[in-house]
Every structure is written in structure tokens, then in C-alpha cells.
Amino acid sequence: MKRRQAGVAGLVLLALVLVAGSQARLLAQPLTEDAGRRLLYLPNGRFLKVASLGYPTFVADMIYLWSIQFYSGYGNRVDRFAYLEHIFGEVITGLDPRYVDPYLVGALILVVEKQDVESALALLDQGIAANPDDWLMPYEAGFWAYDTAHDFDRAAEYFRRTMEIPGAPASTRRLHAGMLNKKGDKVTSLLLWSGILEDADNDRVRTTAANHVHDLQIDVDVARLDELAVNFLGLRGRTPRGTGELVAAGLLQGVLLDPDGRPYVFDPVTGKASSTTSFRLRRP
Amino acid sequence: MRMVMAVAVMTFREAVRDRILYLLLAFALVMIAAARFLALLTVGSEVRIVADTGMAAIAFFGVLTAIFVGVSLITKEIEQRTAYTILARPMTRGTFVLGKYLGLLMTLWVNAGVMSLGFVLLLALRGDPILPVLPALWLTAMELAVVTALALFFSALATSSILGILFTLGLYVAGHLVWSFPLLAGRLGPGWGTRAVMAVYYVLPNLDRFNVRAAVIHGDPVPLEFIVLQTAYGLGWVILLLLAAALAFSRRDLT
Numbered sequence: 001m002k003r004r005q006a007g008v009a010g011l012v013l014l015a016l017v018l019v020a021g022s023q024a025r026l027l028a029q030p031l032t033e034d035a036g037r038r039l040l041y042l043p044n045g046r047f048l049k050v051a052s053l054g055y056p057t058f059v060a061d062m063i064y065l066w067s068i069q070f071y072s073g074y075g076n077r078v079d080r081f082a083y084l085e086h087i088f089g090e091v092i093t094g095l096d097p098r099y100v101d102p103y104l105v106g107a108l109i110l111v112v113e114k115q116d117v118e119s120a121l122a123l124l125d126q127g128i129a130a131n132p133d134d135w136l137m138p139y140e141a142g143f144w145a146y147d148t149a150h151d152f153d154r155a156a157e158y159f160r161r162t163m164e165i166p167g168a169p170a171s172t173r174r175l176h177a178g179m180l181n182k183k184g185d186k187v188t189s190l191l192l193w194s195g196i197l198e199d200a201d202n203d204r205v206r207t208t209a210a211n212h213v214h215d216l217q218i219d220v221d222v223a224r225l226d227e228l229a230v231n232f233l234g235l236r237g238r239t240p241r242g243t244g245e246l247v248a249a250g251l252l253q254g255v256l257l258d259p260d261g262r263p264y265v266f267d268p269v270t271g272k273a274s275s276t277t278s279f280r281l282r283r284p
Numbered sequence: 285m286r287m288v289m290a291v292a293v294m295t296f297r298e299a300v301r302d303r304i305l306y307l308l309l310a311f312a313l314v315m316i317a318a319a320r321f322l323a324l325l326t327v328g329s330e331v332r333i334v335a336d337t338g339m340a341a342i343a344f345f346g347v348l349t350a351i352f353v354g355v356s357l358i359t360k361e362i363e364q365r366t367a368y369t370i371l372a373r374p375m376t377r378g379t380f381v382l383g384k385y386l387g388l389l390m391t392l393w394v395n396a397g398v399m400s401l402g403f404v405l406l407l408a409l410r411g412d413p414i415l416p417v418l419p420a421l422w423l424t425a426m427e428l429a430v431v432t433a434l435a436l437f438f439s440a441l442a443t444s445s446i447l448g449i450l451f452t453l454g455l456y457v458a459g460h461l462v463w464s465f466p467l468l469a470g471r472l473g474p475g476w477g478t479r480a481v482m483a484v485y486y487v488l489p490n491l492d493r494f495n496v497r498a499a500v501i502h503g504d505p506v507p508l509e510f511i512v513l514q515t516a517y518g519l520g521w522v523i524l525l526l527l528a529a530a531l532a533f534s535r536r537d538l539t
Binding site for chain 2: 055065098099104
């Protein structure tokens with residue numbers, strides 16, 4: 001009996017040595033497999049939805065959790081992004097199109113890690129289409145379009161869409177006005193900033209809006225005066241000396257002063273208008 | 285009715301002695317508790333992960349219990365010949381089937397109640413809202429009632445537990461894929477194929493409609509009218525399946 005017990009104990013010991021020893025060696029080996037190969041057969045979310053047998057949101061959760069571990073565990077391997085759009089844009093969000101976090105996290109990885117802002121915006125567009133009442137995705141898309149793509153046109157459009165969604169932060173209106181200014185639509189930007197100034201409910205917003213309105217008013221006035229100076233040159237064959245001459249020529253209804261009440265001046269050679277008042281905000 | 289209750293109580297006592305019940309319950313409770321740790325691995329969505337994992341665990345293990353314990357109910361009685369002793373008393377086979385059903389449903393609902401209590405406790409400890417998950421838990425209980433009736437029907441019909449489990453699992457899967465049948469019909473185009481698919485669509489119990497977990501985790505309201513209608517839908521299927529089970533069992537040759 002004792003010999004039998006000793007034999008069993010020996011077998012258990014041998015098995016433990018085999019398992020622990022091989023495991024220790026395996027764990028010490030560097031990860032050599034192809035990251036993309038592991039994902040090659042991961043089907044589209046639409047098919048997984050059928051296979052999930054009534055648990056699509058739970059399967060989406062599990063794949064999302066796995067994806068976070070996957071993208072944080074492969075270091076700087078070149079192929080780690082091979083199926084990123086597939087996982088976030090097709091698998092997880094195919095299982096649950098209303099799952100907002102995968103769109104946001106997927107876009108974040110695409111921009112920061114893969115440096116592919118276009119794919120990130122495409123993923124967020126997909127999320128916006130599936131969740132039209134969620135303001136976070138157009139807001140995020142606007143931020144990436146502005147900060148990374150420097151596409152102020154698209155950023156303005158994303159922020160405009162965000163503004164229309166109930167619950168969006170008040171700052172979106174300011175971001176939208178700021179993007180219009182950056183893309184060169186100063187007139188609309190001035191209108192928006194004037195509205196923000198009117199509705200401001202705290203001193204910080206009021207001061208910011210007032211500064212923008214001040215500088216934009218000068219920009220809009222100068223642009224208008226530049227056009228009128230060209231017309232004046234056509235009429236009189238010389239550049240105007242002040243806005244009074246534009247009024248006298250019938251090009252302007254009254255003398256135009258800048259927001260600080262000072263007159264605009266014209267360069268006698270080029271005819272370009274300018275303000276003697278300093279801008280309140282830093283110019284790019 | 286006294287006979288029905290006597291069989292139900294006997295079935296309940298017998299079912300709570302079944303080890304598989306405790307095994308599945310333990311698995312479910314471990315999974316519900318694990319939701320707390322899974323939430324640590326995510327970026328955002330902690331509330332969603334906890335709620336979704338908990339509700340999915342209750343539904344999944346509840347259904348597994350209903351199928352594995354439910355199917356063996358009548359077949360085991362026949363194999364062990366205890367059914368003969370019971371049916372020798374002045375009792376119809378329909379009474380026997382109804383008593384068996386109520387006993388098992390009692391077991392499953394107690395089981396689901398324990399799981400739900402663990403889940404609700406977890407939510408309370410995290411400070412997550414509890415009220416929104418209640419419709420999902422109730423409709424899961426109703427789905428269990430239908431699946432139990434389905435398991436009992438196959439238990440009365442099939443000659444072995446394995447066959448009963450396979451049939452019940454098959455119908456459970458099909459019941460959760462009913463939503464995809466109109467899509468399939470759309471692909472087939474007009475003709476007999478489409479008609480056949482749509483016929484199956486209307487005949488099968490649509491178990492996926494008991495699943496409001498997606499609505500709950502997305503914060504959508506589950507209207508009371510929907511809950512009442514879905515409960516009525518479930519009750520209707522339970523009655524139909526129990527009648528079919530009683531009929532199948534009454535025609536079974538036990539000599």
C-alpha cells in the first residue's frame with residue numbers, strides 16, 4: 001500500500017515538474033507569433049451576432065476587453081495595427097453598433113499609435129451614423145480634425161453637428177466659432193462669438209468672447225475696407241487717405257471706427273487698411 | 285390542484301438535491317463577481333461591463349440549468365421507474381406534467397433569485413443604478429419559464445435525456461435566431477423558400493424578444509406595456525408547451 005502511495009506521489013511530483021518547468025521556459029520565450037495571424041479568422045460582427053445566440057452585447061464586451069489587452073500587450077510590433085479597423089469598426093461595433101467606447105478608443109489608438117487620422121475619422125463617422133444622439137463622437141472627431149488633421153473645415157462641421165445634439169457642452173459653440181475663424185470665415189465666426197458674448201453666463205466666457213469679437217471685428221472691417229480701397233482706386237486713380245474719403249465717394253455710409261473707437265488707416269502705397277488698435281488675442 | 289402541488293414540492297426537493305444545480309449556480313456567482321474585476325480591465329464602460337456580464341451570467345446559467353435539469357425530469361422518472369409508482373395513484377398524466385413543471389420552475393426561479401440577489405448586491409456596492417436592470421431580470425425569468433416548458437416537452441417526448449437536451453438546445457438556439465429569418469427570406473426572394481422560412485418564423489417561439497439587456501445597458505427605457513405583452517407572450521407559450529407535453533406523455537407507453 002505504501003509503495004503504491006509513494007508511486008502516486010512520485011507521479012504527481014513528476015507531472016508538477018513537467019508543467020511548471022515547461023511553463024517557465026515557455027513564458028521566458030519572446031513572443032514571436034504574427035499578431036495579425038491571430039486575428040485572421042475573427043469574423044465580422046454581423047456573423048458573430050448570429051453565433052452569439054442572444055448575447056451579442058456580452059460578446060462585444062468580451063472582445064472589447066480582449067482588444068484593449070491586445071493593443072497594450074504587443075509593444076512596438078509593426079503588424080499590431082493590421083486588423084485594428086476590422087476589430088473596432090466591424091467586429092465589436094458590428095455586434096453592438098451602439099457601443100460608443102470602442103469607436104472612441106479605436107479612434108484614439110488610430111490617431112495616437114497608428115497615426116492614421118483619416119481612418120480614425122472614418123471610424124467616428126460610422127459611430128456618429130449609428131448613434132446620432134451621442135454628442136461625444138462628433139466632438140471627438142472635431143478635436144482630431146482640428147488638432148491632428150488641421151482640417152478646420154471638417155472640424156467646424158463636426159462641432160456644428162455636436163452643437164445640435166442635446167447635452168453637448170457649451171464649449172462646443174466656442175470651438176465651432178473658433179474653427180470658422182481658423183478656416184477664414186471671419187464674418188460667421190464674428191456672428192457666433194457675438195451670440196456667445198450675449199449669452200455668456202460667467203466672466204471667463206464673457207471676457208474670452210469679448211476679446212474674439214474685438215479682434216474679429218477689426219479683421220472683418222479691414223477686409224471690407226481693403227475691397228472698398230480697390231474700388232476707390234478704380235474711381236479716383238489713387239488710394240484713400242481715410243474712411244472719410246470712402247464716405248465722400250459714396251462707397252461707405254458713415255465713417256468706420258475700430259472697436260476701440262479709433263479710425264482705420266490706409267497704406268498710401270498699397271492701399272491696405274489697418275487698425276491702430278492692438279489685437280487682444282495672440283495672432284497665429 | 286393539491287396533487288399538482290404535491291408533485292411540484294416533490295420535484296423541487298428532488299431538484300435541489302441535484303449537484304449540477306449547485307455547480308451551475310457556483311459558476312454563475314463566480315462570473316457575476318468576476319464582472320467587478322473585468323470592469324478593471326476596460327477603458328470606460330465599467331458600468332456597462334458589470335451590468336452586461338451579470339445579466340448575461342444569470343440568463344446563460346439559468347437556461348443551462350433549465351435544460352439540463354428540465355430534460356431529465358420525466359426521462360429519469362421513467363428510467364428509474366418512480367413514475368410508475370406515482371402514476372399508480374389517482375392522478376392524470378397532465379397533473380403529473382404540470383406538477384413537474386411548477387416544481388422545476390420554482391427551483392429555477394429560486395436559483396435565478398439567488399443569482400439576481402448577488403448581482404444586485406454587486407451593483408449596490410458599486411453604487412450603480414439597480415432599477416433599470418429589473419425589467420431585464422424579470423424577462424429573463426419569463427424566458428426561463430418558456431425554456432423549462434420546452435425542456436419538459438422534450439422530456440416527455442424523447443426516449444433519452446441526451447436527445448431531449450439536443451432538441452431543447454436546438455430550439456433554444458433557433459428561438460434566439462428568429463430575428464434573422466426575415467433577413468434570410470429577403471435574400472431568398474419570392475417563392476416557396478421564403479414562405480417556408482416565414483412560416484418557421486411565425487411558428488417558433490421568439491426567445492430573443494425576452495432579451496432587453498441591450499436596451500438596459502444603453503439606458504433605453506423598457507416600456508411597461510412591452511413587459512406586460514412579453515409576459516403574456518411567454519405565458520401563452522408555456523401553456524401551449526405544457527399542453528403538448530401532457531399530450532405527448534399521455535400517449536407514451538409506460539407498460
